[in-house]
Amino acid sequence: MHPSTRGGPVAAPVISTAQVTYDTDRAHVFHSWSAQKSLRPMVIERSEGCRLWDGDGRSYLDFTSQLVFTNIGHQHPRVVAAIQEQAAKLCTIAPAHANDARAEAARLVAEVAPDGMDKVFFTNGGADANEHAVRMARLHTGRYKVLSAFRSYHGATAETINFSGDHRRWINDYGSAGAVHFHAPFLYRSEFHSETEQQECERALEHLDSLIRFEGPQAFAALLIETIPGTSGIMPPPPGYLAGVREICDRYGIVMICDEVMAGFGRTGAWLAVDHYDVTPDLITFAKGVNSGYVPLGGVIIGERIASTFDDRVYQGGLTYSGHPLACAAAVATIETMRDEGIVENAAAIGRDVLGPGLRALADKHPSVGDVRGLGVFWALDLVRDRETKEPLAPYGGTSPAIGETLAAAKDNGLLVFNQYHRLHIVPPCIITPDEVREGLAILDAALDVADSHTVSDR
Incomplete structure (x- = not known):
């Protein structure tokens, strides 16, 4: 007799609600802009303000505003x-x-x-x-x-x-x-x-x-x-x-x-x-x-x-x-x-006083950042392999291991950023606080070290 059967039937393994959600999604949901077989969507169970929580209870600072729409934040x-x-x-x-x-x-x-x-x-x-x-x-x-x-x-x-x-x-x-x-x-x-x-x-x-x-x-x-x-x-x-x-x-x-x-x-x-x-x-x-x-x-x-x-x-x-x-x-x-609540004014002040200066400081530090542009809470970093030639870190219409590793580094440390080709878009909710911006910039700083490792300056 196998040891696991001694003393009666074995209890069925507990399956988390997040796993049920994921399995049901993969069985039935057809996702936009995606190759369906390789897709691995993150399960989001709740949100509040500028943060999301996944099925494992991990918290993420949302610098995407999803598809740049939660201007007033989550669950106001x-x-x-x-x-x-x-x-x-x-x-x-x-x-x-x-x-x-x-x-x-x-x-x-x-x-x-x-x-x-x-x-x-x-x-x-x-x-x-x-x-x-x-x-x-x-x-x-x-x-x-x-x-x-x-x-x-x-x-x-x-x-x-x-x-x-x-x-x-x-x-x-x-x-x-x-x-x-x-x-x-x-x-x-x-x-x-x-x-x-x-x-x-x-x-x-x-x-x-x-x-x-x-x-x-x-x-x-x-x-x-x-x-x-x-x-x-x-x-x-x-x-x-x-x-x-x-x-x-x-x-x-x-x-x-x-x-x-x-x-x-x-x-x-x-x-x-x-x-x-x-x-x-x-x-x-x-x-x-x-x-x-x-x-x-x-x-x-x-x-x-x-x-x-x-x-x-x-x-x-x-x-x-x-x-x-x-x-x-x-x-x-x-x-x-x-x-x-002065939310439009907050977005203007955040961009002028905290987010814009913080992103420009990161550009000065990281050779992978070719250009910084934006206003309010609407910013982009142009990531490059070579600042002189402006060669992008990913091809037009595609992605690259360099971009994938950079995004993974940010996510692993609790930051979600919007990505399009070789760019990172920094677009948090308009309600974001200076302290939350600084928290996100610190995580982004570490993630850009990964991007820097793919530049000509690091070869």
């Missing part, structure tokens, strides 16, 4: 309570009806928008916000083509993936008729051989104007641009660039759409990123931070010129869940809480 009690109260009163209603949550959310969004942008069309997220903004522009102008930048991301629907300017477009590029891409300014990896921000601005505007003239100005309905590109690298435009784009759009009768899906609602230390640049587009798209992703919500903020087009003309577009009451209640609570 005021927003959670607003969702609960709305659920008890009115869970859902068709978009044709008016309700207080939707009306108040629209009023508050319009209140933080530039003057003259008073109407809001609600969507379920950022991609469909961009879809509808482009549709509005096409109906308004009677034109079809749309300009958008390389190094941009506007969503993963059939249309928005083709407006996007990164490698994810390539495999999905079956519906790109009318999508025309241009180079936006990015001095660190300039397409225009510029040596100063002023040169980069002027040359990028000359390139855009030339492209429009050769394509035919009368063909373009809209120019869709991220006010500050997010996933593609967090590249604040040089002074004067967005004003120049506005002038070009006006010259040729093109609708200017600013995509604030990632940059909006406090992320840059302002309510909207356009606030930094003294420019008013025709349409602004938003999502993510408007209610910190607690319930899916996006939308289009519409200027008077476009809105008036549909005063007596039917807008041929809509969504079943447009302005969903639970999502809108979360947006109302988020915006009111951000105001009451």
Whole structure:
């Protein structure tokens, strides 16, 4: 008799709830942007403020804001309570009806928008916000083509993936008729051989104007641009660039759409990123931070010129869940809480006084950091093998062992950072404290030692 069978049956091994969650996920959930067989998702069991806890009870400081949306932090009690109260009163209603949550959310969004942008069309997220903004522009102008930048991301629907300017477009590029891409300014990896921000601005505007003239100005309905590109690298435009784009759009009768899906609602230390640049587009798209992703919500903020087009003309577009009451209640609570608690001001101060200086100090120390850029709580580190040649630490559209080891070193010490190709994006919630920033920077400092071991300076 085997010793384990003596004295009666052996108790079945205890399987943790986290293991059950993991096994069920792997059996049934099809994950986005992933090769399914090799995926090993981390089980998250709870979250609060700027922290997450995994299935083993380990704590992580969240410098990702998930997909850069938990601007107000995780599980803010005021927003959670607003969702609960709305659920008890009115869970859902068709978009044709008016309700207080939707009306108040629209009023508050319009209140933080530039003057003259008073109407809001609600969507379920950022991609469909961009879809509808482009549709509005096409109906308004009677034109079809749309300009958008390389190094941009506007969503993963059939249309928005083709407006996007990164490698994810390539495999999905079956519906790109009318999508025309241009180079936006990015001095660190300039397409225009510029040596100063002023040169980069002027040359990028000359390139855009030339492209429009050769394509035919009368063909373009809209120019869709991220006010500050997010996933593609967090590249604040040089002074004067967005004003120049506005002038070009006006010259040729093109609708200017600013995509604030990632940059909006406090992320840059302002309510909207356009606030930094003294420019008013025709349409602004938003999502993510408007209610910190607690319930899916996006939308289009519409200027008077476009809105008036549909005063007596039917807008041929809509969504079943447009302005969903639970999502809108979360947006109302988020915006009111951000105001009451000075969260936008906190993001600005953190970027100016703690996070920005701390990241620049790390760049001075680590040869793997080629460039630091950002504002508010919206920053990127460009990691390189060689500072002189700017050779990236991972290829465009891919990753590398160097990046994998760097991310693992950060995670092993309790820090989650957003990664895209050769970049680390440092994007904590807007509520983060100076002490939490310093804690994260200390972990990042050690992780960058790993990245340094893959540079030419360490060979």
